[in-house]
Amino acid sequence: MNRMNGMPRTEMIQPDAWGRVRRGRYLADWALKAICVLFTALGAFVLGWILLMLLYEGISAMRPEIFVNTTPGPMTKGGGIANAIVGSLILTALGIVVATPIGVLAGTYLAEYGKDSKLAELIRFVNDILLAAPSILIGLFVYTLMVQPMGGYSGWAGGVALAIIAVPVIVRTTEDMLRIVPGSLREAGAALGAPMSTVIRKISWRSARAGMVTGVLLATARIAGETAPLLFTALNNNFWFRPDLMGGVANLPVMIYQYALSPYQNWRELAWAGALVITLSILALSVVARLLLRKDKVR
Amino acid sequence: MVALSQKALVTSADKPSRRSSFLSFDDAFRLASLGSALIVLIVLLGIIGSMIYGGWPAFREFGLGFITSSVWDVQRDQYGAWVAIVGTLTTALIALVIGVPISLGIAVFLTQLCPPWLKRPVATTIELLAAVPSIIYGMWGLFVFAPLFARFIQIPVSSLVEGLPLVGSILYARTPSGVGVLTAGIILSIMIIPFIASIARDILDQIPPVMRESAYGIGCTTWEVVRHVLLPQVGVSIIGAIMLGLGRALGETMAVTFVIGNANRLSASLFDPGSTIASRIANEFNEAIGLQLNALMALGCILFLVTFTVLVLARLLVARVKTA
Numbered sequence: 001m002n003r004m005n006g007m008p009r010t011e012m013i014q015p016d017a018w019g020r021v022r023r024g025r026y027l028a029d030w031a032l033k034a035i036c037v038l039f040t041a042l043g044a045f046v047l048g049w050i051l052l053m054l055l056y057e058g059i060s061a062m063r064p065e066i067f068v069n070t071t072p073g074p075m076t077k078g079g080g081i082a083n084a085i086v087g088s089l090i091l092t093a094l095g096i097v098v099a100t101p102i103g104v105l106a107g108t109y110l111a112e113y114g115k116d117s118k119l120a121e122l123i124r125f126v127n128d129i130l131l132a133a134p135s136i137l138i139g140l141f142v143y144t145l146m147v148q149p150m151g152g153y154s155g156w157a158g159g160v161a162l163a164i165i166a167v168p169v170i171v172r173t174t175e176d177m178l179r180i181v182p183g184s185l186r187e188a189g190a191a192l193g194a195p196m197s198t199v200i201r202k203i204s205w206r207s208a209r210a211g212m213v214t215g216v217l218l219a220t221a222r223i224a225g226e227t228a229p230l231l232f233t234a235l236n237n238n239f240w241f242r243p244d245l246m247g248g249v250a251n252l253p254v255m256i257y258q259y260a261l262s263p264y265q266n267w268r269e270l271a272w273a274g275a276l277v278i279t280l281s282i283l284a285l286s287v288v289a290r291l292l293l294r295k296d297k298v299r
Numbered sequence: 300m301v302a303l304s305q306k307a308l309v310t311s312a313d314k315p316s317r318r319s320s321f322l323s324f325d326d327a328f329r330l331a332s333l334g335s336a337l338i339v340l341i342v343l344l345g346i347i348g349s350m351i352y353g354g355w356p357a358f359r360e361f362g363l364g365f366i367t368s369s370v371w372d373v374q375r376d377q378y379g380a381w382v383a384i385v386g387t388l389t390t391a392l393i394a395l396v397i398g399v400p401i402s403l404g405i406a407v408f409l410t411q412l413c414p415p416w417l418k419r420p421v422a423t424t425i426e427l428l429a430a431v432p433s434i435i436y437g438m439w440g441l442f443v444f445a446p447l448f449a450r451f452i453q454i455p456v457s458s459l460v461e462g463l464p465l466v467g468s469i470l471y472a473r474t475p476s477g478v479g480v481l482t483a484g485i486i487l488s489i490m491i492i493p494f495i496a497s498i499a500r501d502i503l504d505q506i507p508p509v510m511r512e513s514a515y516g517i518g519c520t521t522w523e524v525v526r527h528v529l530l531p532q533v534g535v536s537i538i539g540a541i542m543l544g545l546g547r548a549l550g551e552t553m554a555v556t557f558v559i560g561n562a563n564r565l566s567a568s569l570f571d572p573g574s575t576i577a578s579r580i581a582n583e584f585n586e587a588i589g590l591q592l593n594a595l596m597a598l599g600c601i602l603f604l605v606t607f608t609v610l611v612l613a614r615l616l617v618a619r620v621k622t623a
Contacts, residue, residue, distance in 0.1 A: 021520070029520035036412055039404030043496075044424045046489055050431060050439050057442075105335035113332055123336045126343045129610050132543060133603075134550020136577050137346055140584075140599045144349035164342055171339060197328035225432025228552040228577070232584055253434055257553065260438050271438070279435050286430040290423065 051279075058276025061269035071238045071255060077266060081274050083240050087250040088278070090241075091155060091234055092224045095162025100216055103167045107174025107212075112200050124175075131168040138164050139229035147233060155245030158234025165226060166219035173215025177208040210292055217289035221282045227253035252278045350603050353596030360590065365597060371563040371579075378594035380601060382563050386480060386573040387602070390555060391548040393484025393569070398491045398548075399541055405492065406499035407525055411511075422500075429493035437557030440486040445477030445558060448485075453477065453570050472570035476560075481569040483559040487551055491544035498540035498617065499533075506532045539617025546610045550602060552577040576602040 065080055072079025106123070114120025138161055146157040181204050189199040205212070230236075236255055237248035252274045259271035357365060357378060368379025405425060413421060453475040460466045472479070506529060514528045560572020561582055574582075576598045584595050 025520050025523070029522040032407070032522040032525060033412060036404040036408035039401045040408045040413075040421060040425075042401065043405055043428060043492060044421070047424055047428050047431070049443070050435060053439055053443050054435070102335045102338055105332045106339055109332035109336040113329060114336065120336075123339055125614060127339050128614055129607065130339065130343055132546045132550075132606075132610050133343075133346070134552065134577060134606055136550065136552040136580055137350065137599050137603055140353070140580070140596065141342075141346045141349045143584075144353055144596075145345065167339065167342070195325040197325040200328070221430055225434065227432070227434045228581060231581055235585070253432065253553075256434055256438070257556075260434075260441075261557070275435055275438060279431060282430055282432060283427055286427060287423070290426075 054272070054276045054279055057272040061273040062276070066270065066273055070240060071250060071259075071270065072266065073238050074264065079266065079270065081252070081255065081270050081277070083238075083250040084236075084252045084255040084274060085277065087155070087234075087241055088224065088252040090245075091158045091162060091230070091249060091251050092220060094155065094159030095166055095223050096216065096220050098159060098163035099166035099170055099219060102163075103170025103215075103219070104174050104212060106167070107171045107215075108178065108200060108204075110171070110175045111178035112196070112204060127168045127171050130164075131172060134228075135165055135226055136228040136231075139232045142229065143232040150246075152246065153233060153235040153248045155234050155241060155249035158230050158249060158251070161229035161233045162223040162226060165229060166223050169219040169222055170212075170215050173218065174208075174212050177211030177215070178204050180211070181207045210295070214289045214293040217285055217292070221285040221289065224285070225253060225278055225282050227257055230254050231257075347603065350596060350600035354593060354598075354600040357590065357593040357597035358600075360593075365594070366601070369563075369565050373591055376590050378591065378597075380576070380594075380598055382565050383574055383576045383579050383598060384601065385565065386559065387549055387575040387577070387605075389480055389569075389573070390484045390487055390559070390575055391545055393481060394487035394491055394548040395541065395545055396488075397485060398488035398544060399495060401488070402492045402495035402544070403499055403537075405496040406503055409496075409500050410503040411521060411525065411529075425493050425496055428489070429497075433490065433551060433553040434557075436486055436490055436554040440482060440554060440558040441478065444486070445482055447477075448482055449475045449477030457570065468567040469569055471568050473568070475570070476572075478558050478560040478572055479568075479570045480559060480566075480573045483555045483573075483575070484569075486554050486558055487548045490551060490554060491547045494547055495540050495544040498543060499537060502533050502536050502540065502617070503529060536617045539613045539615070542609050542613030542616060546606050546613060549606050549609065550577055552581050556581045 065078070066082070067080060067085070068082055069078065069080030070083040071081060106127075110120050110124055110127075114123070142157050142161040142164070146160060147153055150157070185203050185207060186199050189203045190196075194202070230251055230253060234251055234254070235248040236250050236258060238250070241247070241249040256271045256274045256278070259267040259274070262268065262271075361368065361378065364379065366380050366384065368377075369381040370377045370379045371382065372378075409418060409422060409425075449472075453472045456470050457472045457475060460470050510528055510532065511524050514524045519527070555575050556578040559574055559578055561574050561578060562572040563574060563579075564571070566573065580595050580599055580602075583591065587595055
């Protein structure tokens with residue numbers, strides 16, 4: 001208005017976009033923006049700090065022989081983390097192999113069969129609870145379920161505990177991804193006379209594939225670093241595990257937990273090396289999972 | 300329809316053909332899906348059941364006194380949960396007080412302020428914070444954060460408030476080692492930020508852009524848009540997001556175990572070590588036998604009930620954010 005009436009005096013003095021804005025409003029806005037930027041920077045800063053700490057401590061502990069030797073006992077020099085790395089891979093693989101079919105089928109039930117029925121609503125609700133349930137309680141549950149009856153710690157119990165953590169993640173992503181698949185695709189399949197199971201497998205799953213794979217990858221990333229559920233199930237030990245996976249199975253998270261809090265210098269160094277290995281793998285897995293989904297969306 | 304015509308085909312063909320086994324595969328597939336979905340339900344029931352089953356002897360032995368007693372004596376076989384309960388609630392509360400404003404700030408930045416090209420890297424960074432294993436937070440907290448915290452916060456603050464009423468007891472460190480309830484709360488706050496921030500972002504994204512565009516159109520500042528347009532719109536669902544973060548904070552185990560100091564002591568000071576339910580279970584479970592085992596299971600039962608309640612409330616408050 002002022003500009004039109006030929007009274008541009010204040011604007012000439014203050015030629016920025018703010019014009020004649022009350023100082024209080026300007027300050028409040030400026031403060032909000034500053035605080036939001038600051039908080040976001042803080043989040044990024046903490047992530048960067050943690051990664052730098054891991055790189056600094058981890059690389060100085062990194063030597064080729066730690067990928068060959070097993071974890072050392074108390075007061076033993078040297079040693080490595082080979083058994084913990086292999087053990088972690090096996091436990092994670094076991095968990096994901098058990099969890100994937102269950103999670104995918106349950107997610108399929110929610111998206112394709114149950115939809116908005118009472119049972120589906122209940123299971124969706126329970127799944128959301130499990131998704132956020134404390135992982136240590138899952139460890140206690142599997143301890144009661146498997147360790148006590150079987151008479152000792154085992155890799156199987158560890159795998160089941162990890163699977164219980166992975167299932168809700170897979171269920172959730174599978175359902176979400178299947179729900180995006182347009183109904184017309186399914187109708188087209190059904191119109192050709194294909195039974196429901198074929199429509200789901202050949203049409204719904206195929207079009208939601210990238211999203212479902214992302215879900216499985218994210219679940220893998222989630223369980224690979226879980227410590228609490230392994231404490232009472234797979235535990236840890238300083239040797240190569242037995243082929244039948246009975247007894248303690250060495251794994252990176254519990255190894256890091258025990259070694260980081262120990263008084264021995266070489267144990268602590270191995271804990272840092274293990275921490276670097278596990279964090280980099282998990283972050284890489286998460287990034288790959290996200291890239292996969294993004295590529296699919298673009299297509 | 301499809302099923303009917305196929306049934307007709309089978310009966311007309313008289314002998315069981317490939318068609319009938321095809322039909323049964325369809326049924327088997329449906330049953331397998333239903334069964335898998337039911338497994339989810341059974342697991343939750345199993346968790347509740349095993350907690351009650353394992354904790355029952357302790358509840359029977361100590362009754363309601365188990366919750367209110369602050370004695371945890373392995374030698375005399377006397378157990379009470381009060382210290383761990385207080386520790387759990389205190390650390391979770393500190394985590395919320397610090398974490399919620401930061402999370403909301405990040406959500407506002409991502410949805411309102413961030414230039415488009417920066418959106419994806421920032422969002423990924425915040426999501427990666429959630430991917431870092433909790434044990435790594437524990438190591439960072441114990442070896443990096445705690446020494447700095449002791450040197451630059453605990454010692455100066457303690458000497459400042461010493462002798463003052465109230466503040467002098469809440470913020471006084473007898474042994475400024477850096478570990479303690481406040482440190483645990485701070486680490487927890489960092490861990491719950493990505494969860495609250497990502498849900499808050501989804502909620503803010505769901506608000507029709509027209510609303511905020513019209514507010515900007517009549518000359519509102521960003522602060523006024525956030526305060527008078529977005530905030531009334533999100534309402535209780537933000538509280539749901541916060542509750543979800545609270546659920547995480549209550550049950551977090553490894554990071555807390557590293558930095559809380561694991562003392563069974565009720566102290567007025569936030570700088571003193573304490574313990575939470577989860578940290579105590581993690582610490583003692585493997586060496587526990589007899590009644591101690593049952594007492595730890597009973598602790599797990601309490602933790603489950605608390606987180607369950609919080610998560611149910613969260614779920615009721617926050618409408619499920621659909622990706623579609």
